Amino acid sequence: MTFVRPNFRHPENHSNEIGYSIKNYEGALSTLCAGCGHDSISAAIIKACFDLNLEPHKIAKISGIGCSSKTPTYFLGKAHGFNSVHGRMPSVTTGANMANRDLLYLGVSGDGDTASIGMGQFAHVVRRNLNMVYIVMNNGCYGLTKGQDSATADKGSASKKGVPSLFDSIDLCQLALQLGAGMVARSFSGDKQQLIPMVKAAIKHPGFAFIDVVSPCVTFNNTPQSTKGYEWVRDHLDATGTIDFIPSQSEITIDYPVGSSRKVTLHDGSELYLQKNNEDYDLTSRKAAMNRIETVKEQQKILTGLIYHNETELDTHGKIATVEKPLNALSKQELCPGSGVLDRLNSQLR
Template sequence: MTYLRPLFRHPRLPRNTIGYTKKEYEGALSTLCAGCGHDSISAAIVQACFELSIEPHKVAKLSGIGCSSKTPTYFLGNSHGFNSVHGRMPSVATGASLANRDLVYFGVSGDGDTASIGMGQFVHVIRRNLNMVYIVMNNGCYGLTKGQDSATADAGSVGKAGTPNPFEAIDLASLAIELGASFVAQSFSGDKQQLIPLIKAAIRHPGMAFINVVSPCVTFNNNKGSTKSYDYVREHLEATGTVDFVPEKGEIRVAYEKGTDALISMHDGSSLLLHKLAQEWDPNNRISAAGALQQARVRGEILTGLLYLNPLSQDLHATLHTSATPLNRLSEKELCPGSAVLEEVNAGFR
């Protein structure tokens, strides 16, 4: 058995605006279990980057430990990557971003990597509003260590071992809104029509873009009684609305059902066009978004789609007034301006 992709591709594959085919955005063949929802998320990332015509070498992928944190190997093989220690991906992402703001940063994590050992890092990277796409592949269990319940497993849900979970779940989307994330979305790995435009919008957002993706574990958490199984999620999904990403100068063709539409403007001139299904919800209002999540939870439903977006977001670079030039491009003169400049700085603190 081989884990290398064949080199041959059809010579007439579609190309994006910079002349690349999807081959340039692929990675190694996945070694995850057949049917794993994480592979669907990887495919959505590939499609989003292809459609946005992002140069692969301008992407940095960072992850921690877990099945989810293996996935950067399986997409964007020509991009930068760093697999950190358990729960510490946000620290590495922060350092990399502050050193070079010119890259698109993907932080890939899991419910254990984020909601347990990495919770402290998750909290602070959100409150600092680091400019990155933070994706949690949430399956409610520890797949690498035989399926124990994670901190996001719903109370009463039954894992493969047959024992109901006695503890309340950590709701990462609600927590992200509470902590001040400027872009919060929730989706399902089996819904690429919703997930791809959400990822595209998250990439364009200037600040922390958090996406919690329910991604069933086919080996340990896809049984009857699990609230993270494919059957349960499909039966209990409630979407905020139909989501379409509109590029700054692109054309959009959409067929809508009856309802109301909301055009959410992004900072770069692109937009998210929402066909609203949840009527008592305003995506630009934190209180409204948090309330919609809690109401869905009371009804036993999983609310997906764009939940909250702050169009006036100010990211960490703007807050700290960091260098617009990547640190590795600064000259010795810029890095060491001399004793006179140092004396002037010191004088400002006297």
């Protein structure tokens, strides 16, 4: 019986620049179904944080309810975590972010948690451009309650039960674009080469970074008729371009033919290299991104890759002009300056 993961790791898999081994970024052994796409996303998050030399205790994982929202137990066991109420991950994250802006906020949600019960919360956290990474593990069904179609199940797509979905699906990337997210991307749990650099870029992006990850539910929604099964997704991928993430101050070893790639410099000096494909478009144009999603959808395909990227907007803290210092680090004197200050403030309003 092995409910425990062995403690040995590959002896040649060395620690990262801050001296942590990959084990320091792992969590408990997953209790999700064998083959669940969510586990692959967890693995990608672990790898991205390891590679970026992040300190696990400077990360907060926040989730709602659902299979997806269980996953924070399975990665970054040394980070902070809050498994919140169904669909309420955005408000809990907003609160935490307001209190301590120094942590990295990793919000994990599912298609049910985001596109159904949490839709209202989702819309507003995007609109406010909260500085966080928002990952949706999107399997098109309610896995935890035996696989009913979710709001992201495509019309006509059939899960294990065999009944095609009657309703049009919600495209979360389009929604995020419309609501003003700074970074919008889509990936597939079975494509770590794309997913890992994408998670890294999202972590480095200041403001709201949204990744919709198609993540097959092996138990309920991995049929040949399902548009969220491994086979269908693999056969219908259309990437905006191959991504490589280059952390700041590191040597660039990838050699792209001239004119075939585009460089996106992030605020901290990190760079994203995107290998262009034939249908290249302006990544900073919301309109172009919308167009591209729609065009690909018409071809019965799924657009993956970095879809939109724009760092110009201020995040929530910037917009409401909070203090630089995290609120939880302010002294009592700073938080409660006394009745004299209050009087002065009140007199200004009279």
